[in-house]
Amino acid sequence: RKEVEQDPGPFNVPEGATVAFNCTYSNSASQSFFWYRQDCRKEPKLLMSVYSSGNEDGRFTAQLNRASQYISLLIRDSKLSDSATYLCVVLPGAGSYQLTFGKGTKLSVIP
Amino acid sequence: GAVVSQHPSRVICKSGTSVKIECRSLDFQATTMFWYRQFPKQSLMLMATSNEGSKATYEQGVEKDKFLINHASLTLSTLTVTSAHPEDSSFYICSASILAGGPSTDTQYFGPGTRLTVL
16 A cells, blocks of 8 residues: 555646545554645645644645545635645654655646 | 755756756755655655765665765755666755754755756
């Protein structure tokens, strides 16, 4: 089983749609979780951290289910500028900075 | 916010040559820098973890004699790809973590990446 698994997509959605991405991780001791966004041929950029209680940042909502080792990202009211690859990222343990990346889910928002 | 730069952004070289990539944290000190490699349509794969003043820790399968890492200061790490071959062509990205006690100790800040093409 891969350490971090994501549906590669692509997800093609119209502007204004709501889209959800899922991610599972294999290391139950993982401590921190993030969603990064990567535009084509660019470096990843932190979108948001994911907390057990769930967190929201504008149109973006992230959820963590530790029991199921599952992370989700919900994007509401999709914009054309949301088109990118979304990377699920896991930090294995306390004191470690070694991020483990999923392959990413590609999103295309269509006019 | 914290800024990490990389130089060069793109390099094309002949097989057998060596290429040096620099990673700098511009407005913060980084205890740890990381080097990643990303092949097309693949996830970022950690190559090595670099701590200032000590030897880098390489991930399994990464040749330390081929990918030389030097972390001479809290703001600069270099990756040298020695005797590059076409299969080394990839997108190399560095990241840096802020010193403990800074704005965020969990956040890694990524450089813009270096696209290496070996002919």
